[in-house]
Amino acid sequence: MPTIQLDAAAVRVPLPGRGEREILAPTTLTLTQRRIGIIGANGSGKSTLARMLNGLVRPTSGRVVVEGHDVVRDGAAVRRLVGFCFTDPAAQLVMPTCVEDIELSLRRRVEDGTTRRQRALDVLAANGLAEHAHDSVHSLSGGQRQLLALAGVLALEPTVVVADEPTTLLDRANTRRVADTLFGLDQQLVLVTHDLDLAARCDRVVVVDSARVVADGPPSEAIAHYTSLVDGLSTA
Numbered sequence: 001m002p003t004i005q006l007d008a009a010a011v012r013v014p015l016p017g018r019g020e021r022e023i024l025a026p027t028t029l030t031l032t033q034r035r036i037g038i039i040g041a042n043g044s045g046k047s048t049l050a051r052m053l054n055g056l057v058r059p060t061s062g063r064v065v066v067e068g069h070d071v072v073r074d075g076a077a078v079r080r081l082v083g084f085c086f087t088d089p090a091a092q093l094v095m096p097t098c099v100e101d102i103e104l105s106l107r108r109r110v111e112d113g114t115t116r117r118q119r120a121l122d123v124l125a126a127n128g129l130a131e132h133a134h135d136s137v138h139s140l141s142g143g144q145r146q147l148l149a150l151a152g153v154l155a156l157e158p159t160v161v162v163a164d165e166p167t168t169l170l171d172r173a174n175t176r177r178v179a180d181t182l183f184g185l186d187q188q189l190v191l192v193t194h195d196l197d198l199a200a201r202c203d204r205v206v207v208v209d210s211a212r213v214v215a216d217g218p219p220s221e222a223i224a225h226y227t228s229l230v231d232g233l234s235t236a
């Protein structure tokens with residue numbers, strides 16, 4: 001599996017007139033497992049951590065290195081290696097039809113239009129969306145839209161897939177479809193989730209609380225740590 005290295009990587013944002021706020025404390029992690037879950041309360045810093053992995057958020061100090069490529073100095077290489085799937089597929093789906101959307105993902109990868117169309121159709125078929133190739137993106141169910149957004153990421157054959165709460169907007173059946181696709185990937189998966197059943201399927205779980213990693217290890221231990229934090233809050 002690939003190696004993602006965070007070396008005291010921290011993110012601070014300016015607070016107008018009031019200095020700055022640390023939204024992720026210096027974090028050192030070496031991520032080599034196939035499936036890594038990131039869990040924690042709303043606003044704890046999970047997305048910030050996930051977004052640093054492909055340079056969507058830059059560390060203000062420290063370093064993030066993916067397979068030897070620094071996310072700041074070698075951003076283009078990192079974006080080729082690390083595909084990012086957003087919570088809301090609307091953030092990713094911009095073309096009228098499904099096949100056109102995948103073609104858009106492939107525009108820099110496959111120059112010839114006929115080859116690109118065929119590749120896009122193949123990608124849709126591989127993700128169970130063949131029959132929707134010429135449908136409007138807006139006619140898809142929430143789960144199908146999320147699968148299409150994921151297909152657009154997978155079309156570029158990333159080495160690592162980072163998915164930020166990809167099932168949060170989905171019902172139970174669609175959650176299962178998207179989760180089964182994600183957990184069926186050969187690639188390394190970094191999954192930010194509030195769904196502890198999904199976190200339990202990971203090989204390693206990182207718990208973020210108040211901008212810092214507070215637990216990191218096998219899912220059962222990390223999830224127990226997180227639930228004890230939540231229970232502590234509810235009884236406080």
Ligand SMILES: Nc1ncnc2c1ncn2[C@@H]1O[C@H](COP(=O)(O)OP(=O)(O)OP(=O)(O)O)[C@@H](O)[C@H]1O
Nearest residue numbers: 013023040041042043044045046047048049165208
């Ligand atoms: N660019 C920014 N400027 C200011 N504050 C920010 C910025 N990005 C994130 N934050 C704040 O940092 C904190 C952590 O945000 P983040 O999105 O990483 O949390 P999260 O754990 O993913 O939350 P959720 O589960 O709600 O998605 C939040 O309080 C958020 O408002």
